[in-house]
Amino acid sequence: MKLIFDINGGDNREEIILGALEASKEFNTDIILVGDEDFAKSVLEKNEYDRDRIEIVDAKENIENNEDPAFAIRRKKDSSIVVALKLLKENKDYAFISAGSTGALLAGGLFIVGRIKGVKRGVLPVYIPGLKSKTMVIDSGANMDTSPELLLQFANLGKIFLETQYKIENPRIGLLNIGLEEGKGNSLAKETYKLLKESDLNFCGNVESRDISNNDCDLVVCDGFAGNILLKGIEGTANFITKMLFNEVNKSDLDENVKHELFALMKSKLSQLDSNEVGGTLLLGIDGNIVKAHGSSNSVAIKNAAKYAIEINKNNVIDKIKERMGDEN
C-alpha cells in the first residue's frame, strides 16, 4: 500500500508534510504528497527523508471549507482532493489522509471513488474518550438533514466498523437524545427509536450527551448536526476547563515544582480529549480508505492518522463493509 497525503488542505500545511515524512519513516511505507509541488519541495529541502519512498503529485488548487462541496469537486479538477481521490480510485489498496474540507472529502469520495453498494450516505464516525473506555459517535458531521432510515443505516455501518476495526462483538448501540424514555426528542429521534428497537441491533435505548463518557454503549447514533454540536461542545468544554484550571493553579500559592508536576499531569490527561491526539476518522460507506484528519492537525496528528489508515487496510475494513452491507440490502 501507499499513503496519499493532501498537502493543500488544513491549517498547518508544513506540519502535514512533516507528519507524512515521520509516518513514512516510522511505519516503513511509501507516501505520495498531493498538492502544491513547489511548496512540497521547499519543505522537503529543509528535512531529511528517503527519496525512494516520497513521490509528489502536483495539484495547484485547494477546496476551502466555505465552498459548496459538490460544486467544488466538479469545478476544481486541479484541487489536491480531486487529484488524490482519482489516485485512490485507481489504487484501491492505497489510503488517503486529508485535513481539508470534510464536505469535499465526502462529496468527492462518493462522486469519484464511489460508495459501497447498499450504502446510502457516507458518514463520519468519531471516538469520544470516557471513564472506562471510549464510545463511537456516528455521524459526527457529514450528514445534516437525515431520516430515521438513514440513522438506522449509520448504526449498521458503525456496528460493522466496530466489529472489524476494533474487535467489539455485537456492540451496544444507543440513540443520542435529550432524555432516556422512549417518546423523548424531536420527530427524527422518536421515529429512529422505533426502527432501532425493531432491528436486530443490540439497541440499548436513548443516551443523553452527559452520559456518553460513562461508556454504557459502544456506539451512539445521531445526525451529523447534533453529532458535530456534541463533539465540538466536548472539545470546547475541555479547552475551557484546561485554561481555567491552569490559571487557578498558576495564581495559587503552591510550590513551583508542584505547579509543574500538576501542569504535566493535567496536560497528559486532557490531551485525551484533544482531537490532535485522536488523529483521524475513517469516512464510512465509501469504497476506499479515506481518513479525515482534524483541520488544525499538527505533525503528530497526521502521523497518528496515517497509522490509523494503515490499520484500516490491515483489517480489511472496507471489504468487510462491502460484504455485509451487500447482505443487508
Place this chain on the structure above:
Amino acid sequence: MKLIFDINGGDNREEIILGALEASKEFNTDIILVGDEDFAKSVLEKNEYDRDRIEIVDAKENIENNEDPAFAIRRKKDSSIVVALKLLKENKDYAFISAGSTGALLAGGLFIVGRIKGVKRGVLPVYIPGLKSKTMVIDSGANMDTSPELLLQFANLGKIFLETQYKIENPRIGLLNIGLEEGKGNSLAKETYKLLKESDLNFCGNVESRDISNNDCDLVVCDGFAGNILLKGIEGTANFITKMLFNEVNKSDLDENVKHELFALMKSKLSQLDSNEVGGTLLLGIDGNIVKAHGSSNSVAIKNAAKYAIEINKNNVIDKIKERMGDEN
C-alpha cells in the same frame, strides 16, 4: 409576592422543602409548598421555620418525566404542577419554582397560565459560563421540532430577557451551527441564518459549540434538541474531566496537603459548570414567572432558583416582554 414551590417534582424532594425554607428566611418572603401535604409536614416537623410565612397546598399527584406533558396536564388535575400553575394564574405577582418535568411545566404554563400575546412558543434559556463572562443559549430543551421563524422569535425573546434581567444592551446574537461560514449546517440553520441576517438584531453570525465559552456573543440561538445535546454535553464533559483529574491527583505522589488544596481549588472552579449552582432558568414566553430548577437540585440550587425568581419579579421581566413582543406582532 409569594414563592410557590413544587414539592412533588425533582429527584430530592426533601431538599426542595429545605431550600424553600432557607429562601423564605434569607429573602424574607412568604412561601407556598404545593404537593404531598403529609410529606411536607413530616419534613417541616424536623426543621425550624416561621409558621406565618409557610403555607401548604395539598396536591397528591406528580407528573413524571416520561409522561406526555400535554396529556398529563389535562389528566392529572391533582398534580403539584397543575395546582401550582392555577395558583400562579390567579396571582400573577407570585413566582413558581419547580424541579419537575420541563415538558409539563411548559405545557402547563401555556395551557393554564397562558402565553404572552405575540409569542408562539415557550422557550428555556440557560446560561453557559465562559472565560470572560457567560453566554445565554436559547432554546435549551423545550422545543424539539422548530422552524426558522420560531428561532428568530427565540432570538427576540432572548434579546428582551438579556436587556431587562441582565442589563445587556443590544446583545450580540449568534446562531449555533457546525461551521462559521454562511451556508453551513442543516436546512433549519441555513434558513434561520438568512432571517437573522435580515433582522434588526445584532447578529454576529454562526457560532460553533467549541467557541461558546469565548463569550464572543451574548446569546446563542438553536432548537431545543441541539441546545439540550450541547448543554448536557458540557455537563458530562465537566463531570468526566473532574473525575479524571481527581483520580490522577489522588494517585500521584503529591503531598497530602497539596492534594487537599488542589481538590478544593478544582471543586470551586468546576462547580461553575454545575447546574446546581446556576439554580434555575425562566420559562420564557409564558405570562407568569415560572422558574425551572434542575431535576437533581439540592437545597442550595432551590434557594438560588428562588433568588432568581425574586429578581425576575423585581425587574418586571414578564411585563417588559409583554410590552415589546406586543410591539413586534
